[in-house]
Each structure stands twice: as C-alpha cells, then as structure tokens.
Amino acid sequence: MNQKPLLSIRNLHAGTEDHTILKGVNLEIPHGEMHALMGPNGSGKSTLAYVLAGHPEFQVFQGEVHLEEKNLLELSPEERAHLGLFLAFQHPVELPGVSMIEFLRTAVNETRAAQGKEPIPTTELLKQIRTLARELLGSDEYISRNVNEGFSGGERKRNEILQMLLLQPKMIILDETDSGLDIDGLKLIARAVERLRDNQRGFLVITHYYRILEFLKPDRVHLLVDGKIVASGTYELAVEVERRGYEAILQDLHAPTESR
Amino acid sequence: MQPERTLRLIRQTRRQLHHLLQIEPLTPFQAEIRTLLETLPPPSPREEDWRRIPVWRWLTHLTEQPSSPNGSLLSISPALPLPTIVITPRGAHWQDSPHASTQQALHTPVTLRTLPPDHNTLQNRNALLFPERDWLIALNTLHLEHVIQMEIPDRANVQLALIWHADSPQRAIPLTAYRLQLTVGKNAHVAILEHIVGHHPAHIVIEAHLAKDAHVSWWHLSHTTTPPLLLHHLAVDIREHATWNEYLLNTTGNHVLFRRMLWLSEPNSQSQFTARCLSDRPNAHLALVTHLLHMAPTTTSNQEVRGVVGWHQTGTFQGRIFVHPRAQETSAYQSARWIPLSEHATVHELPQLEILADQVRCTHGAVTGFPTQPFLHYMRTRGIPEAQAYLLLFKGFLMGSFPEEVPKPFTALIDHFQKQALPTLKKLLEASSLYANARITPPNP
Ligand SMILES: Nc1ncnc2c1ncn2[C@@H]1O[C@H](COP(=O)(O)OP(=O)(O)O)[C@@H](O)[C@H]1O
Numbered sequence: 240m241n242q243k244p245l246l247s248i249r250n251l252h253a254g255t256e257d258h259t260i261l262k263g264v265n266l267e268i269p270h271g272e273m274h275a276l277m278g279p280n281g282s283g284k285s286t287l288a289y290v291l292a293g294h295p296e297f298q299v300f301q302g303e304v305h306l307e308e309k310n311l312l313e314l315s316p317e318e319r320a321h322l323g324l325f326l327a328f329q330h331p332v333e334l335p336g337v338s339m340i341e342f343l344r345t346a347v348n349e350t351r352a353a354q355g356k357e358p359i360p361t362t363e364l365l366k367q368i369r370t371l372a373r374e375l376l377g378s379d380e381y382i383s384r385n386v387n388e389g390f391s392g393g394e395r396k397r398n399e400i401l402q403m404l405l406l407q408p409k410m411i412i413l414d415e416t417d418s419g420l421d422i423d424g425l426k427l428i429a430r431a432v433e434r435l436r437d438n439q440r441g442f443l444v445i446t447h448y449y450r451i452l453e454f455l456k457p458d459r460v461h462l463l464v465d466g467k468i469v470a471s472g473t474y475e476l477a478v479e480v481e482r483r484g485y486e487a488i489l490q491d492l493h494a495p496t497e498s499r
Numbered sequence: 500m501q502p503e504r505t506l507r508l509i510r511q512t513r514r515q516l517h518h519l520l521q522i523e524p525l526t527p528f529q530a531e532i533r534t535l536l537e538t539l540p541p542p543s544p545r546e547e548d549w550r551r552i553p554v555w556r557w558l559t560h561l562t563e564q565p566s567s568p569n570g571s572l573l574s575i576s577p578a579l580p581l582p583t584i585v586i587t588p589r590g591a592h593w594q595d596s597p598h599a600s601t602q603q604a605l606h607t608p609v610t611l612r613t614l615p616p617d618h619n620t621l622q623n624r625n626a627l628l629f630p631e632r633d634w635l636i637a638l639n640t641l642h643l644e645h646v647i648q649m650e651i652p653d654r655a656n657v658q659l660a661l662i663w664h665a666d667s668p669q670r671a672i673p674l675t676a677y678r679l680q681l682t683v684g685k686n687a688h689v690a691i692l693e694h695i696v697g698h699h700p701a702h703i704v705i706e707a708h709l710a711k712d713a714h715v716s717w718w719h720l721s722h723t724t725t726p727p728l729l730l731h732h733l734a735v736d737i738r739e740h741a742t743w744n745e746y747l748l749n750t751t752g753n754h755v756l757f758r759r760m761l762w763l764s765e766p767n768s769q770s771q772f773t774a775r776c777l778s779d780r781p782n783a784h785l786a787l788v789t790h791l792l793h794m795a796p797t798t799t800s801n802q803e804v805r806g807v808v809g810w811h812q813t814g815t816f817q818g819r820i821f822v823h824p825r826a827q828e829t830s831a832y833q834s835a836r837w838i839p840l841s842e843h844a845t846v847h848e849l850p851q852l853e854i855l856a857d858q859v860r861c862t863h864g865a866v867t868g869f870p871t872q873p874f875l876h877y878m879r880t881r882g883i884p885e886a887q888a889y890l891l892l893f894k895g896f897l898m899g900s901f902p903e904e905v906p907k908p909f910t911a912l913i914d915h916f917q918k919q920a921l922p923t924l925k926k927l928l929e930a931s932s933l934y935a936n937a938r939i940t941p942p943n944p
C-alpha cells in the first residue's frame with residue numbers, strides 16, 4: 240500500500256505578482272481516486288491547475304504541494320510531467336509550425352528517457368497516434384497538421400485527451416475539458432477518461448457543469464470559492480450544486496450551522 | 500603572379516561588381532519607374548549597410564582559399580530525380596557525383612544558349628544533345644555581356660535543377676558572375692530549384708519574363724557549399740494571369756544580398772515570396788531587398804520573410820511596394836519577422852509603401868521577436884525540456900507553415916535543408932544569452 244496520498248496540497252497561497260488568487264487551498268487525492276473541483280467563474284480553478292503544472296506566470300507565496308513524496312514546487316514543468324503529472328488545458332495554445340507528430344514523439348520519448356525507458360520505435364508510435372486520432376478526432380488526417388493550428392475549440396479539447404491517452408500519466412488534471420463540447424464529445428471524453436481509471440491513477444476534474452460528472456461519478460467533490468475550498472463532499476454535492484446553484488449553497492455555508 | 504597584376508584584376512573586379520549592382524530594366528517604361536524608385540531617398544541610412552559590402556576584404560581573403568570544383572548539389576541527394584543544368588566557369592571541370600548516371604534522362608523542351616554564341620565558351624556543347632547527360636555549360640564568367648538564355652516554350656511542363664558553379668579556376672579573378680535571361684511561354688508550368696556552389700564570391704543576375712498564364716515556382720536553396728559572398732539579383736516581368744512563386748531557404752553565407760524587382764505588369768498577375776533565413780557565420784549579414792511594382796489592376800503580391808539572427812549577425816528586409824495610379828483593386832501584403840537571439844544581433848525592417856491608386860489592399864507587418872512563453876510552457880507540461888522546446892519552436896518558425904506544396908522531386912532537398920538548418924539553429928540558441936538557461940541536450944535517436 241502507498242502511505243502517502245498521490246497528490247497533496249497544503250495551505251497553498253498563490254497568484255500573480257500583485258494579486259493573490261489562491262488563499263489557502265488544502266486538498267488530498269489518494270491513489271485511485273477521482274476528485275471534482277467545482278466553483279463559480281473566476282474562483283481560481285484554472286490558477287490552481289496552472290500552479291500545479293508550474294506555469295511561470297504564477298507565484299507560490301506559501302504552502303506545499305507533493306506528488307507522492309516529491310516536492311512538486313521545486314521542480315520544472317517538464318520534471319513534473321516526467322513524474323506523471325498531466326494538465327489538460329482549458330485553453331490549449333496552438334504551436335505555430337510545430338507538427339503534431341514531432342511534438343508527440345518528442346513528448347513521449349523525452350518522458351520515457353527521463354523515466355529510464357527506451358524510445359518507442361517511430362513506426363509503432365505512429366500507429367498508436369493514428370489510432371487515437373481516428374478515435375478522438377474522427378480522422379488521422381489531423382496528425383499531419385501543426386499542433387492545434389486551425390483546430391476548433393472542441394478539437395483542441397479532444398487533442399488534449401489524445402495526449403493524455405498517449406502519455407498515460409499518473410495524476411491527471413482536466414481543466415474544463417467538458418466545456419464547449421456537444422453531448423457526443425462529452426461521452427467520448429468521459430469514456431476515454433474511464434479507460435485510464437484504475438486503483439493507482441488520480442484525477443482532478445475541474446468543471447462548473449454537472450454534466451460530465453454524471454458520466455464520471457467522482458469519489459469526492461470540492462467547491463472552490465474565492466481561492467479557498469469552502470465545501471467538500473460526495474457526488475451528492477455536485478447534484479446539489481446543479482439543483483440549487485452556487486449562490487444558494489454559499490448562503491447556507493455562511494449560516495451559523497455548518498452541515499458539511 | 501605579379502602583385503601589380505593581381506591588384507589590377509581585383510580593382511577591375513570591384514568596378515565590375517559595383518556595376519553589377521544595377522540590373523537592366525526590361526522596357527523603357529520600366530526603366531522610367533526604376534529611375535523614379537532609385538531616385539527616391541533611401542528609407543534610412545541603413546540602405547548603405549548592404550551596399551557597403553567589404554568586397555576588398557573578401558576578394559583578397561578568398562583568393563587564398565583553394566578552389567573546390569567538386570562541391571556538388573548532386574552529393575546532397577544520392578538520386579536527385581531531376582534534370583539538372585550545371586553552369587561552370589571556363590576551365591573548371593565539373594565532376595559528376597558517382598550517382599549522376601542514375602539520374603533521370605533529360606526530356607525537357609528547354610532551349611539553352613549563350614549570347615553571343617561562342618563555341619570556345621560552350622565547351623560541352625555536345626552535351627546538350629545527349630539526353631542521358633545533364634547540360635554543362637562553361638562560360639567566361641567575367642564578361643557579363645555573355646548572357647545565358649533559357650527558353651521554356653508555351654504549355655511546357657518543366658521541373659529542373661539549375662546549379663551555378665562559382666569557383667573560378669583562374670584564381671586571380673576570384674569572382675564568378677552569371678547572367679541568365681529566362682523566358683517562360685504562355686501557360687507553361689515551371690518549377691526550378693536553384694543552387695550555387697563554390698567558395699568564390701558569386702554574383703548572379705536573373706531576368707525572367709513570364710508570358711500570359713505562365714506559372715513558375717522558383718526555389719533557391721543554400722547549403723554549406725554555397726559561396727559566403729552572394730549577390731543575387733532578380734528582375735521578373737509578370738504578364739496577365741501569370742504567377743511567380745519564389746521560395747528562398749538560406750542557411751549559410753557571410754554577405755548575402757537578394758535583391759528582387761518584380762513587375763506585375765498586366766492584370767491578374769501574381770507573385771509570392773517566402774523566405775526563411777539563417778546563417779552559420781557569426782558575422783553574417785543577410786539582406787533581402789525587394790521592389791514590387793504593381794503596374795496593372797487586380798494584381799496580387801504576397802511576401803513573407805522570416806529569419807533568425809544571433810551572434811553578431813544582421814538581418815535586413817527592405818520591402819518597397821509601388822502601386823501605379825491605374826493599378827486599382829490591387830492587393831499587396833508583406834510581412835517580415837526577424838528574431839534576434841543575441842543582443843549583438845541587429846535587425847532592420849524597412850518597409851516603404853508608395854501607393855498611388857485608391858482601391859488597394861495593402862498590409863505591411865514587421866515584427867521583431869517572438870512571444871515564446873505560452874508555447875514553451877505548453878510543451879514543457881508534456882515533458883519536453885525547455886531547450887528542446889525552444890528548438891521545436893524555432894524550427895517550426897523557420898520551416899513549418901509553407902504556403903505551397905513542395906514539388907515532389909524537391910522534397911529530399913528541402914528535407915536536407917531542414918537537417919542542415921537544425922545544427923545551426925541549435926548553435927544559435929546555445930550561443931544566445933537570451934536563452935542562457937535552456938541547455939540543449941542531444942536529441943533522441
Ligand atoms: N495572469 C493573471 N493575472 C492577473 N489575474 C489573473 C490572471 N489569471 C487569472 N487571474 C484572475 O484570477 C482569478 C481566477 O481566475 P481563474 O483561475 O482563471 O478562474 P476559474 O478558472 O475558476 O474561472 C480571476 O479573477 C482572474 O481574473
């Protein structure tokens with residue numbers, strides 16, 4: 240048994256140089272669990288994802304983040320990735336002139352090299368990428384394009400999932416991967432995520448919609464408001480958010496009797 | 500050799516070089532426009548930068564270097580699947596690569612001759628007649644009144660490689676100059692890959708004339724065997740519905756000047772220019788000077804220049820666009836983007852627009868630098884180390900997003916160019932203080 244949780248965030252204060260966005264976040268994700276993070280727009284969900292992924296725009300003022308026994312905050316973004324951390328971005332950027340194949344091949348082989356593994360032979364990797372592209376994007380024509388160049392919003396999200404399936408990471412953060420997708424896209428992505436679910440992997444699914452959680456049935460649900468987790472609960476919390484909205488729940492929380 | 504004689508020759512060469520900086524206009528009207536353009540004040544004193552090429556230093560320095568007539572484009576690609584025309588100076592011997600015999604026989608309807616006809620000069624005249632062999636023309640290259648004429652007939656479909664051999668066997672005359680007049684017939688489709696090989700300074704003047712509906716795609720590829728001093732002058736006259744698409748891939752050179760003048764002289768003529776530039780020489784000056792003359796209505800021009808400079812290098816793009824009063828509904832687009840990788844590198848972007856018609860779409864974009872941060876972080880979160888990420892990005896910047904499909908026979912060469920550019924790019928990045936933190940690790944096998 241692993242004693243340490245897969246991901247543990249303790250009293251995390253972070254933000255930009257002149258603006259504190261996260262104001263003491265505490266969160267633990269044990270191996271094999273899927274947690275959902277919900278919250279109104281601007282509550283700091285993406286900021287948390289970026290801080291975990293080591294985005295240089297954000298600074299950590301206080302607190303600790305560990306991935307198993309490793310102190311994440313002292314590692315570069317690529318070192319975090321090599322340990323198995325993966326962020327599916329809310330707004331994936333396009334990489335001008337960088338071809339999908341070269342990008343994916345470099346990502347896979349650099350990660351494998353860091354883990355002391357041999358590179359995958361190019362033909363085999365190509366086969367894998369093709370299969371995934373057909374499954375997720377509907378055609379392997381996409382792999383001859385540049386990364387996200389000319390991709391629609393939905394296609395970019397699916398491309399994030401393609402990368403997740405290819406890299407097989409250990410701790411996966413999905414930042415609103417569900418928004419902007421139609422119901423078919425949603426199901427496709429939910430199925431892809433389900434495929435990776437096992438008793439070792441951890442997931443942090445950021446969303447402010449209930450829809451995807453219906454498919455994924457997370458183990459825990461957390462509510463982030465103004466840079467703090469104000470409530471945590473089971474899947475029922477997500478159902479309640481869906482039924483009553485954030486406002487009503489927040490008012491309950493401010494009332495003297497705290498139920499959760 | 501007597502020092503006086505060497506000096507005299509060098510002086511003569513310099514005079515000639517100076518003279519060569521001028522291209523003959525094609526028609527009296529064009530001459531008029533040309534004069535008009537030439538008498539405009541230069542957009543900045545920088546114009547002098549590329550005119551003040553230290554020819555003297557080059558000439559004296561390079562005479563010491565051994566001449567190498569064997570540097571061969573053919574060695575780049577073992578089976579270059581292209582008819583190839585090699586033009587060499589008189590007295591130089593061109594060695595076919597061992598693979599040359601496997602080359603495709605030359606079945607092109609192209610006519611090639613020199614003016615004035617000179618049987619001594621055309622040493623390998625007979626070679627022209629053997630379809631199995633490539634054309635080999637030897638010219639006395641110091642006399643530019645000697646013109647090579649190439650004619651491509653109407654409706655022809657031609658793909659070929661054109662190799663200029665720039666090592667003069669007469670080492671006292673260390674300059675090779677060629678002049679080509681190219682006429683492309685109506686509705687002809689032409690793809691030409693141009694390459695210059697040698698150590699001596701080279702000066703190439705090309706005058707092209709495209710008849711109605713002709714389509715030319717012209718690829719200029721430089722390679723480590725290309726001369727470090729290269730002056731390349733191009734004047735193209737583009738007639739009705741004809742298209743001139745030009746691609747310049749430059750990876751080397753110390754003083755490289757591409758000067759191009761295009762006349763969109765009849766309605767619906769088009770031109771496109773795509774340039775990707777870098778150099779492995781620490782003090783290189785790469786200069787692109789373009790004059791686009793929109794002389795007729797509904798003409799289109801599009802220029803996209805990208806380059807990376809580091810060390811003490813300089814990159815210049817000077818783009819003049821002239822739109823004649825009667826050239827209504829013209830669209831002219833040019834964009835130049837140089838990325839300086841060191842604080843000692845200099846870039847000049849000098850647009851000059853003179854638009855005398857009123858219904859014109861004209862855009863000019865000049866950007867220096869490159870916002871790498873969002874791209875870098877995205878790649879790094881996928882496990883790509885910073886230095887690799889930089890390399891991928893800059894490679895993408897230089898080699899990705901080509902606007903047109905590469906003609907099939909050229910793909911091997913374009914690949915070669917990319918492989919060639921990569922180590923240079925790596926060195927540029929490694930030397931860059933801006934990216935001092937990024938350490939380049941050897942790529943995975
Ligand atoms: N780079 C930034 N600079 C300044 N403020 C930012 C930056 N990024 C996000 N913010 C602010 O931080 C807050 C949280 O944003 P974000 O994490 O994107 O919220 P969410 O993902 O929950 O919608 C917002 O008020 C937003 O305006």
Ligand SMILES: [Mg+2]
Pocket residue numbers: 284285286329414415
């Ligand atoms: Mg967000």
